[in-house]
Amino acid sequence: MIALSVDVLFDAAVRIQLLERSITISFADNTVRIKFPTTRRLAEFLDVPHYYVLPYFAMMEQEELVTRAERVGILTTAKGSRKMIEIMMARYQQETKEIIGHTIFEEIAKKCQTQ
Secondary structure: OOOOOHHHHHHHHHHHHHHHOOOOEEEEOOEEEEEEOOHHHHHHHHOOOHHHHHHHHHHHHHOOOEEEEOOOEEEEOHHHHHHHHHHHHHHOHHHHHHHHOHHHHHHHHHHHHHO
16 A cells, blocks of 8 residues: 655645646635545545545645645645645646646746745
């Protein structure tokens, strides 16, 4: 079984988005927010019991990387968006650009660095 960590969950979130070819990005209060997969989807993807990932989400909330929004789901904060974009840039740049386009990806990356 995979050793879970916040970094593993962020990487898995990016891989799920790329696999499903769907990255939901919103802009609110001058902040880029990226929708995170559900805890159940992450657990299924990582092949671990659902309750294994829950403590990491509590940790991520405490570290202000994500926030839970009623009826919306889990969204990254400015800090979490930076982390997610850094993973996309470092490991999955080409795949991300294929989904959201080169220009949009570059602009979002710039925006995340200035948040």
